[in-house]
Amino acid sequence: MVKSFASGLLALGAAATLLSGTATSAWSFELKGEPKVAFIYAAAAKDGGWNEAIDAGRAAVEKDLGLTVAVAENVPEDATKLRAAIDLFVKRGFNIIVGTTYGYSEPIAEAAKAYPDVAFLNASGTTNGPNLESFYARTYQGWYLAGIAAGSVTQSKKLGMVAGFPVGVVNWDANAFILGARSVDPSIETVVVYTNSWWDPVKEGQVAEAILDQNADVLATDLSSTSPLAAAERRGASSVGYQLDMSHAAPEGILTSVVFHWDRYLVPTIKSITDGTWTPQEYGAFEGIDNGVIGLAPFGKRVPDAAKAKIAEVQAKMVAGAFDPFTGPIEKQDGSVAVPAGEKVSDEALWSMDYFVKGAIGTMPAAQ
Amino acid sequence: MLDGLVITRRFDTPTWLLALVFLAGIAAGLAMATALLVAIGVPASALFNEVIGEAFMTASGLAQTLTFATPLICVGLSAAVALRLRFWNIGIEGQLWLGALGATAVALGDVGPEATRLPLMLVAAALAGAAWIALPLVLKLRLGVSEVISTLLLGSIAFLFAQHLLFGAWRDPATGFPISLAFDASERLAALGFGRTHLGLPIALAAALLVWFLVDVTRLGFYGRAVGENIEAARAAGVPVIAVTCAFVLLSGALSGLAGGLIVAGTEHRMSLTLGAGYTFSGIVIAFLGRFRPLATVVVAVIIGGVFTASDVFKVFYGISEAVVVLLQGLVLFGVLVAQFFGAYRISRANWGASA
Known part of the structure; x- marks a missing residue:
């Protein structure tokens, strides 16, 4: 029913074989206008744990890429609530939106379809698309x-x-x-x-x-x-x-x-989005100890x-x-x-x- | 100073005074809410634009407000119907969870042909909600157990039951996360073409009309009023108290269950563990502000839906937490309840003669 991250990962093996070893996806994305980044958290950003680790990545994005990042906290994992927050951000010109929980997976995928010109990333998400990449770590x-x-x-x-x-x-x-x-x-x-x-x-x-x-x-x-x-x-x-x-x-x-060192993923990924070189991975990013995430x-x-x-x-x-x-x-x-x-x-x-x-x-x- | 005042109960309050007191209460509540928002950092100048503008005047905002209002209408009606009998249904969330589970069971189990799937989901939701309030109802009628406690605790049990299913049989098999698989297209309420509003809105409105008909037009409604006013007098007058109580209370549970069904079939399209939070409080606030009248409940539910929309603006752009929404609702309710005191009692200066 729902294309999942995990079964996608399995298919990745098959796809990679077909493409004779290349794992690059056919998706590419071009950002229109100046980058405006927003992070959406399901609880407080300074929770001392999961969100705070991602928020440290957000701070690195601000510092290393010179961007100002808007933050919305305590947005529940309901389609209605998340879509409302995303709609508001998009309406005010935000074009890079980062979600932070698996509970956002489906509504963020629907939002990505509705707003093809906005880049979406989602931590521990299970959905991907031409303008959406989920990411987690080993x-x-x-x-x-x-x-x-x-x-x-x-x-x-x-x-x-x-x-x-x-x-x-x-x-x-x-x-x-x-x-x-x-x-x-x-x-x-x-x-x-x-x-x-x-x-x-x-x-x-x-x-x-x-x-x-x-x-x-x-x-x-x-x-x-x-x-x-x-x-x-x-x-x-x-x-x-x-x-x-x-x-x-x-x-x-x-x-x-x-x-977690999410900056190792977020900074290069958001930079590639602003550079116009971002190609979301078809089965999401699954980062490991090899690149320090x-x-x-x-x-x-x-x-x-x-x-x-x-x-x-x-x-x-x-x-x-x-x-x-x-x-x-x-x-x-x-x-x-x-x-x-x-x-x-x-x-x-x-x-x-x-x-x-x-x-x-x-x-x-x-x-x- | 207070001992210079005398408080007397009014035997009949003129309608104009009731209306005035009600409006004054809302105004006082809104004034407190405004002060609160300004105090926590929302610029006063932005308040009008963000609240009225975003929630009601833009097409997308209004659509969002109506989407939020859809389940709120149902839970508001649910609370109102029960409170008409002075039956405190504090388990609205529990019945809503059961309704969501009922609808999800029909959807995931692919029960019946596709053409009748959605109606069946909503019927299952209403029945599950009614079944969940049946136990407190029986306990109240047979053993006199306070429904405040039993409905409240059954709400927690309903949530644990939802957890049990989402961590067990219904969990997403690929990721293990506690979210059910998404519903098929035939199991989703059709969009109305206005934002994310869906067929659930007319269904909720129809439910409001039905409830209005039942409680304001039919004999059952008249009996209900009698039972709510004075249960002993009603019994003495030959009103079938037990039957009337059962009808109203089961209807209340069914409406909360329907709210759960509308949420999963209308906006979430899957079962999750967050979708029911906060509806008990909202339902009771809406019922009180609507004076337990079904059609007024609809209006209040839309206004509270607007508060939800506005709160998203506060949250997204001013970093104000979800809890503020609860506070705002509470302040307005508080204003109205305090104001009602002035409708029910006359306050006059004491005349103690020589001692004054």
Whole structure:
């Protein structure tokens, strides 16, 4: 029914073969008039996490490209509300519009059809078109490295992770973290708990306490608030942050944070739009550690040098394309085969990942 | 100073005074709202252009206002119908979620032939909404459980049920995100050719006419008024209190359910977890401002729709948060409720004789 990002990614393989190896899309876009850029957030721009990381990219766009960027915050993920905001921006001459959530995917695709002269970008979106490119990052690469750091410091051999919803982009974070830790010591187990919310600092703190009560001594958050880190810090446990460098919340126990550098995507992309050289990718931009969109924040004091060296080595392999965390053999939580030896999880399978790997303690809500 | 005043209940308030008090209340509410907007940084000069101009005077703005107003008419009617019996339906959002789920179930399940799909979706929405209020209704009638609590809590349960489906059976299989697949073309209400307004607008207006007919013309409506005024007197006079209560309350649930159906079939074209937020409050505000009269409810719903449109302007160009919309509605409601006091009571200077 709806052409999805993931099935698109699969088709990309086929298309690329047909085009004898070229992955360039047939789409091109020409901006009419002076660039006027607007970012639309579903919550506050300064949320300390997801939006703030994108907003740092916005600041870089302003600084590096000399553009003034308008910002609309708290625009809900409803077609009616988002379209109203987009209509207002377009009516006042804005011609580059950046959305920030998967919930905008369909309405932004409809807006892109209605306004072919306006360029649209959408973070973690699932739709693309001649003037619309969705973008996300291979966050699991960073989480695998963070898993190595966590696996290197744990004494209790038990880690914890507070996660949002059981969706593919979250599950791959948890699984990569687990795989990274178990690459250090295969006896390590990780408690993963979903809060079923993207933003609930109180609940996240309580969940963190509950995980720490189960004897975990490293706590990671896959969400935007720092309350799990604060809980870990109070208990003397180590912690891993997400989205931004969260070391301010846990100066003693922080190991690192898996961080976005959206400027590495937004600045060149918006520049290409203003230059008239933008060709939106037919299946969206899926950026990785190789171009620096995903990375680790500076290590905390508890991370041993040996771990730092190992992380640097694995990271170099990832950047070179010689290593992928989701390469078989990988076992599921129940011991069945998730990925056979020698095979790599396809991008499509990443987006629909609905299982835990071995070493997870927790229940994956039934997918179907 | 206050002990120099005497407050007496008026036994009958002249119509001109009621109208005056009502208008004064709205004016006071708007004045407070204006002061609030200016205080948080909207230039006073922009207020007229942005509010009246953008929301009602431009074609695109008016279309947006009417699009917002479509479900608001239904939830306003829903609150009004229930409140006529002094039944506090605080679970409008819950019934709206159920309505959206009902319509989505028909759409995703491809129930029936395509030609009857849309009518079936809307009927399913209304029935699901009515079913969701049936439980508080039974609890109230049989056990005297306060409907304020039961409808409110069932609203949360409805949301959890929506979450359950969108993280389970209905989630987008390709991405795992909690959004249902998009509806087919035959499952979307036709556009009216004016902005994003859709067939839901005439449907909502028809619902308003139907409700007006039921509560202002028929005997059922007369009974309803009797039950609302004094349930014991109505019972003593032979009014079938239980039947009348059931009819009004189920109608209220059905209207909220219909609102959910119109949202998914009219504008969203899929089920999501954000589409129902905030409708309980808006519905009650609209019902109060419309004095529980069905046709006045339509007018107020369009005005509140305009407030939504204007709030988008504030949000997009002045960085003012969504919460301000709730505040603006609240201030106007507050103004009207306070003003009603002056309609219901006479305030005069006390004459305490020698002690004064």
